[in-house]
Amino acid sequence: MTTETAALLEPRREVGVLSLGDAALRWKAEHPGGRAIACYPVYAPTEVIHAAGMLPMALLGGGTTVELTHADARFQSFVCSIAKSSLELGFQDLVRGVDGFVFSNICDVARNLSSVWARNFSDTFVEYLHLPQNSTSSESSQYLASELRRLASRFAEAFGAPVTDDALRRSIATWNAVRARIRALYALRIDSPEKLPITEFFVALRAATRTAPEESLLRLDALLDTASRRTERPRDRIRVVIEGAFCEQPPPGLLEILEESGCYVVEDDLFLGWRWFTDDVSTDGDPFERLAVAYLDRGVASSTRHEGRQHRSLGVIEKVRRARADAVVFLLPKFCEPALFDYVLIKQGLEREHVPQLVVEFEEKMWTFERTRNEIETFVESMLFD
Amino acid sequence: MTAESTGTKDRKYEGGVHEKSRELMSAWMGEVGRAEAEHRATAALMISGNCVELLRACHVLPLFPEVTALQAAIRHKSLPLIQRAEQAGYSSDNCAYVKADIGLYLDGGMGPGKPIPFPTVTVCNYVGCNVYVKWFEHLADVSGSKLFMLDVPFLRTTEPSEADVRYVVKQIEELIALLECVSGHKMDIDELREILAHSARAEDGYARCKHLCKRTPAPFDAYFDAINMMGPINVLRGTREAAEFFDDAVREFEDLATRGVGPLPEERFRTVVEGPPPYPYYKSFRNLFAKWGAVAVQSTYSTVGGIWEWGFRHDPRRPLESIAEQMLRENLTNRSIVARYQQIKRYVEEWNADALVIHSVKSCRLFSAGQGDMREYFTKELGVPTLLVESDLEDPRYYSEAQLKNRIDAFFESLEHKKLVASGGHR
Numbered sequence: 056m057t058t059e060t061a062a063l064l065e066p067r068r069e070v071g072v073l074s075l076g077d078a079a080l081r082w083k084a085e086h087p088g089g090r091a092i093a094c095y096p097v098y099a100p101t102e103v104i105h106a107a108g109m110l111p112m113a114l115l116g117g118g119t120t121v122e123l124t125h126a127d128a129r130f131q132s133f134v135c136s137i138a139k140s141s142l143e144l145g146f147q148d149l150v151r152g153v154d155g156f157v158f159s160n161i162c163d164v165a166r167n168l169s170s171v172w173a174r175n176f177s178d179t180f181v182e183y184l185h186l187p188q189n190s191t192s193s194e195s196s197q198y199l200a201s202e203l204r205r206l207a208s209r210f211a212e213a214f215g216a217p218v219t220d221d222a223l224r225r226s227i228a229t230w231n232a233v234r235a236r237i238r239a240l241y242a243l244r245i246d247s248p249e250k251l252p253i254t255e256f257f258v259a260l261r262a263a264t265r266t267a268p269e270e271s272l273l274r275l276d277a278l279l280d281t282a283s284r285r286t287e288r289p290r291d292r293i294r295v296v297i298e299g300a301f302c303e304q305p306p307p308g309l310l311e312i313l314e315e316s317g318c319y320v321v322e323d324d325l326f327l328g329w330r331w332f333t334d335d336v337s338t339d340g341d342p343f344e345r346l347a348v349a350y351l352d353r354g355v356a357s358s359t360r361h362e363g364r365q366h367r368s369l370g371v372i373e374k375v376r377r378a379r380a381d382a383v384v385f386l387l388p389k390f391c392e393p394a395l396f397d398y399v400l401i402k403q404g405l406e407r408e409h410v411p412q413l414v415v416e417f418e419e420k421m422w423t424f425e426r427t428r429n430e431i432e433t434f435v436e437s438m439l440f441d
Numbered sequence: 442m443t444a445e446s447t448g449t450k451d452r453k454y455e456g457g458v459h460e461k462s463r464e465l466m467s468a469w470m471g472e473v474g475r476a477e478a479e480h481r482a483t484a485a486l487m488i489s490g491n492c493v494e495l496l497r498a499c500h501v502l503p504l505f506p507e508v509t510a511l512q513a514a515i516r517h518k519s520l521p522l523i524q525r526a527e528q529a530g531y532s533s534d535n536c537a538y539v540k541a542d543i544g545l546y547l548d549g550g551m552g553p554g555k556p557i558p559f560p561t562v563t564v565c566n567y568v569g570c571n572v573y574v575k576w577f578e579h580l581a582d583v584s585g586s587k588l589f590m591l592d593v594p595f596l597r598t599t600e601p602s603e604a605d606v607r608y609v610v611k612q613i614e615e616l617i618a619l620l621e622c623v624s625g626h627k628m629d630i631d632e633l634r635e636i637l638a639h640s641a642r643a644e645d646g647y648a649r650c651k652h653l654c655k656r657t658p659a660p661f662d663a664y665f666d667a668i669n670m671m672g673p674i675n676v677l678r679g680t681r682e683a684a685e686f687f688d689d690a691v692r693e694f695e696d697l698a699t700r701g702v703g704p705l706p707e708e709r710f711r712t713v714v715e716g717p718p719p720y721p722y723y724k725s726f727r728n729l730f731a732k733w734g735a736v737a738v739q740s741t742y743s744t745v746g747g748i749w750e751w752g753f754r755h756d757p758r759r760p761l762e763s764i765a766e767q768m769l770r771e772n773l774t775n776r777s778i779v780a781r782y783q784q785i786k787r788y789v790e791e792w793n794a795d796a797l798v799i800h801s802v803k804s805c806r807l808f809s810a811g812q813g814d815m816r817e818y819f820t821k822e823l824g825v826p827t828l829l830v831e832s833d834l835e836d837p838r839y840y841s842e843a844q845l846k847n848r849i850d851a852f853f854e855s856l857e858h859k860k861l862v863a864s865g866g867h868r
Contacts, residue, residue, distance in 0.1 A: 183777075189612060
C-alpha cells in the first residue's frame, strides 16, 4: 500500500473501527447539540434524518467485537447474527451516543427487533416505518409521502427537530451528490477494478455510513481522484457480482479472500441503502412526494422490496451485463430469509442466462476462511481454465 | 386425542364441532379440486388478516396454500416435499411452509390436471409476514399467475392512520377490478354486504366460543381444538355455512360448559399457548400436555386470521373500510410482538391461566423471533410461569419428542409443586 493510500484510508479506518456509539459521540463532539439516528444499511430515509439536523448512521451489528451475553436469551439460535449483535450493542451500552433507531419492514426479524428494542430500552427513540411493497397502486406514493412526513413529525416531537420542505430539498441535493460519487466509484471499478480493491472500497463505504454526507463527499472525492490516477496492471482474475449481503455485511476477511482467490468484485449490494436511488431525486416540488416517487420508481432491485413490474432475477442480470461480469457470487448471511428466498429465483434466472454462480454462506463472527478460499479458488480456476 | 388414551370414558375429543368442521373443509377442498374442470376462477390467499369476502363477492374461489401445507404436515407427508424444494435450492433455514408448497408443485401435486390447481391470480395479502411476499412471488413464478400485492401497513401506531386506511381501501378497489376481470362477474356491493353479515355472525360465534373457555373447566382446548374452528373462520368466513357452524359450536360448547365437561377428564392446569403447533406431530405434542391435565384456555395462534374476542366485527354498512380495518388492526400478525405480550397478558388474567407455554417454531420468524424476550417479560416482570419449547410447524426434522417431553414434564412438575405449596398442602 502506498503512503498516499494509507493516508487516505486512515480516517476512514478510524471511523470504521469505532463502535457505533463512539462514532456517534465523536460526531456529536464536533457538532454540539447534534443527534445521531441509526438504521439498517438497507433503505432508510437518510434525507429526512439529515434535514432534521441529525446524523444518519448504519446499524451494522457488532461483528466480531461483541460477545453475545444478553441477546441470545432474547432471540433464538435460528435468528441472523446482525439482529442479535445489534441488540447486544444496546445491552452492553455500546450505542451510547446514538439517540434513536429507525427500523422498517425489511424482514420479520427486523420488525420484531424494533419493538423488542423499544421495550428493553424505553428511553431511546425507536420508530418503525412501513415501506410500501405495492409499487404500482395509484395510492402508493401518497402513502409513502405521508409515512415520511410522519417520521419527520416524530423527530420534531421527540427532539424538537422539525423538517422543513426547504431543508429537505437541500438534504436531497446533498445525498444526490453522495450517491453520484458512489456511482462514479462503482463505474471506476467496472472500468478498472484493479484501481480500487473491494476491501478498500468496503472500508470507504462503511465509513460513509457513519459520516455526515458533507464530509463523505470530500472523502469520496479524494478516493475517486486517488484511485483514478493509479496505474496498477490488471491481473488475470474473473469479474464477479456479489449478491445477498445487503443487510448483514460480510466480514472484511471474506472479501479479502474473494480477491486473493482471483475475483474482481465489479458490482455488489453492500451498504445498499446508501446508494438506493439509481439516479438523482428531484429537488423541486413537494420533497416528501419526490422521495416517495423515487423510492417506488427508481430504487435498486432489492430482496427487501417487492417489485411487481419485473422478475427478481432481472435486476441482478442487468448488473451482470452492465458490469461485464463473468459470474455471480452469492454471499448469503446465515438465516437471512429474504436473501435465501431470493437466491432461488435469481439462481434460476442466472441459469437461464448461463451465468455461472457460487454460493458462500457467512455469519458476522466468521473468522476462518480456508474452506471458503478453497471453494472460491476452485470456482475461479474452473472458469479461468475452462 | 381420545378419551380412551387418557384413561377415561367420559367423553371423546371428537365432538360435533370437529366432525362438522371436517365436513365443511372437505366440501371446500372438493370445490378446489373441481375448479379447473368447472372453469372457475381461483385466487391464492394467505390466512393472516385475509379479505376472503372480496373473493366471494367477485365469485372467485379462494385457495389457501398454508392450509395445503399444514394438511401435508398433519398427514405426515411434508418431509419429502420440503426435501424436494431444498434440492431445488431452498435453504434448510427457509420457512418450511413455503418449501412444502413449492415442493408440492415440483413433485407434481399442483398445476393443470393436478389435485391442487394453479391459482388464476395470486393475491398476496401482506399482513405482517414478510415471508408471505416471498412465498407468493415464488408461487406466481411457478404458476405463471398474475400477482397482486395487497400491501397492508404494519400497525405501528395505536390506531391505523387515515393514510393507512386510504392506502388499503384504494388497493382493495384495485383488487376488486382485477378479480372482476378474471371471473367475469361484476361485484354487487349488496352481495358483499350480505357476505360480511355472514362473516360478522361467524366472528361473533367464534368469539363466544373462546369466551366460554373462561369457565372451569374450559369446554374445549383453545389451542389444539381451536384448529377445528380456524378452518371455518379463516377459510370459509363469509358463507352462510360458516355462520351456522359457529351457531352450532356455541350451542355445543355452552352445553359442555354447563355440564362442567372439558376436553380432558380433569383440568389441572390452565395454560395460554403462544405460537403455531407442530403439525407433523400434532397428537403426540398434545399428549405431552394432556398427561398433565393441561388445557389451553386461550392461544395466540387461533387469532392469526383475526382477533374477534375484543369485539371487532366486519361491518356491512362500511364494507371496504371494515375489511381494511380488520387487515390493518384486528389480527395477530399485523401487530408487533410486544403488542402480542399485551394480548397474552389479557388472556392470562381474564382467562385465569396458570402458565404460559411458548412453542417456538423455526419456520415462522414472525411468530418466534424475540420469544426469548417474551419469556423474560412474563417470568421476570409479571411472574407468570412460562415454558419455552422449540420445534417446527411443518418440518418434522425439528421435532425432538424426548427433549420436549423432558422440558414439559419438568415444567409441570414444578408448577404442580408450586400449586401444592400455595395451597398449603406441602409440608
